[in-house]
Amino acid sequence: MADASSPPPRKQFDRSIVDGPLSTAVWKLAWPTMLQNVIGGLQGVIDHAMVGHYVGLAGNAAIGVSIQIFVLVIVFIASVFSGMGVLVARYAGANDHDGVNHTVWQAFLVAVFMSVVVLAPLGYVMAPWLLTLVNAAPQVQAEALPYLRIMFATNIGMMMFFMMSGALRAAGDAQTTLRMGVAMTVLNITFNIILIGGMGPIPAMGTAGAAIGTALASGLASGTVIWLMFSDKLVIRFHGGMTIKPDWAIIRELFRFGLPTGFQGVAMNIAGVMMLGFIGSLQYSAEAQAAYAVTYTELFSLITWTSVGLMGATAAVTGQNLGAGRPDRAASVPRVAARIGLAVAATVGLLFVTIPGPLLSIFALTDPIGGALGRQLLAFLAVSGFFVTVALTYSGGLQGTGDTKSPLYISIVSQVIIPVGLCSLLSATVGLEAWHIWTAIVLGHFTRAVLSVWRFGQGKWKTITVQSAS
Numbered sequence: 001m002a003d004a005s006s007p008p009p010r011k012q013f014d015r016s017i018v019d020g021p022l023s024t025a026v027w028k029l030a031w032p033t034m035l036q037n038v039i040g041g042l043q044g045v046i047d048h049a050m051v052g053h054y055v056g057l058a059g060n061a062a063i064g065v066s067i068q069i070f071v072l073v074i075v076f077i078a079s080v081f082s083g084m085g086v087l088v089a090r091y092a093g094a095n096d097h098d099g100v101n102h103t104v105w106q107a108f109l110v111a112v113f114m115s116v117v118v119l120a121p122l123g124y125v126m127a128p129w130l131l132t133l134v135n136a137a138p139q140v141q142a143e144a145l146p147y148l149r150i151m152f153a154t155n156i157g158m159m160m161f162f163m164m165s166g167a168l169r170a171a172g173d174a175q176t177t178l179r180m181g182v183a184m185t186v187l188n189i190t191f192n193i194i195l196i197g198g199m200g201p202i203p204a205m206g207t208a209g210a211a212i213g214t215a216l217a218s219g220l221a222s223g224t225v226i227w228l229m230f231s232d233k234l235v236i237r238f239h240g241g242m243t244i245k246p247d248w249a250i251i252r253e254l255f256r257f258g259l260p261t262g263f264q265g266v267a268m269n270i271a272g273v274m275m276l277g278f279i280g281s282l283q284y285s286a287e288a289q290a291a292y293a294v295t296y297t298e299l300f301s302l303i304t305w306t307s308v309g310l311m312g313a314t315a316a317v318t319g320q321n322l323g324a325g326r327p328d329r330a331a332s333v334p335r336v337a338a339r340i341g342l343a344v345a346a347t348v349g350l351l352f353v354t355i356p357g358p359l360l361s362i363f364a365l366t367d368p369i370g371g372a373l374g375r376q377l378l379a380f381l382a383v384s385g386f387f388v389t390v391a392l393t394y395s396g397g398l399q400g401t402g403d404t405k406s407p408l409y410i411s412i413v414s415q416v417i418i419p420v421g422l423c424s425l426l427s428a429t430v431g432l433e434a435w436h437i438w439t440a441i442v443l444g445h446f447t448r449a450v451l452s453v454w455r456f457g458q459g460k461w462k463t464i465t466v467q468s469a470s
Helices: 022-054 057-077 080-093 097-133 138-153 156-170 174-195 206-230 248-280 285-299 301-323 327-354 356-361 368-401 405-428 434-458
Strands: none
Touching (some): 022 174, 022 301, 022 327, 057 097, 057 138, 057 206, 080 097, 080 156, 080 368, 097 138, 097 156, 097 248, 156 174, 156 301, 248 285, 248 405, 248 434, 285 301, 285 356, 285 368, 285 434, 301 327, 301 368, 327 356, 368 405, 368 434, 405 434
16 A cells, blocks of 8 residues: 555545445536536636627637647646546545555646646747647737747646546545636636736736636645645645655556547547538538537537536546446446436437527527528437437446546547548538538437447456556
């Protein structure tokens, strides 16, 4: 076990996750993440509204482009925390406090090194090249460059946020994760009100102010959670006797389980960009892009926010039950989580097909062509929602057991090869229409759901072992 000098734990793991009803365990970990996603989405809307008001269209475009670059980079690097989640869930299920604490501490050391030594300097230097790579217009680059450089230079706060959220959720404490996310959102909105438009002696900083606000908020929220860990107030504990010497066996495990998740994120982002290219090639490209942005990015999030929360909860509950030596119980977790997700998907999908007009009017998508495309896509997404929630819950089950490679391969087939390949074929033969692209999206989600259920059902994850903390 890790560090025999560790003081006894003050707060125990929630054993109902491995002993109580599975539906209760899944929901207990899922709903805080769902709520956090909604609140985080609200923050993004407010940021864009403020920047659009004080800076204009170029400012909004700058934030959109910069966030796309920053998230792609940081999510890949932060994929190591997916590996941390696998180990933490196993150790928590086995009631191994030292194993959990040691693993999270090693992930913390890795995160600090990657953030300060790797990402901050490289991101700052490469920011102009990255903006050129995505073909940002000159006026957009002028606004985006300071924003992106600030985000890279101060990325440690966001990196810590991802790490601490994942660690606490895997250990069964989603409540602290929710409070952490709400605090960061409130702080971010407050700082942005002051910094974007200026207040009193503080001048208006525009898009740069938005980046500074994010850096301050994430730094304060993450710093508070780290302090709580050192103060023996959380189920995960740090103490002064912990060594800064790397435990290479644990670090290798972090990357072994985590890197496939990072590659999966990159592949899906690339596929998303390619699908946007197909939409841009349509006859009414502007209207189709607007319909896609409103329906798929915003309205469909009502389903994906729930499904992502269930995916994280499924991973934690599956991993903990496997760590507790209950593989049969672990095998039932994705099915229980999928039922919850399907109920939400049915409710939201019913709204998509019964009141599409009012939903689209919320985003002012009321012109005849854009509105028609939006209603058409909502009908497709009402079906696709069932497949997405099943795919994500079973992906969570695979990732929670340590099988992070299968979701990567499944995503490449279902989210890249099938939709991109079908759109390419149709574009080269009969000519591409909007409903072809919507069909490709649904087929991709269907394939991902089928393959995820099939792979989990094989049960090969039962043989996956993890490195013991030392």
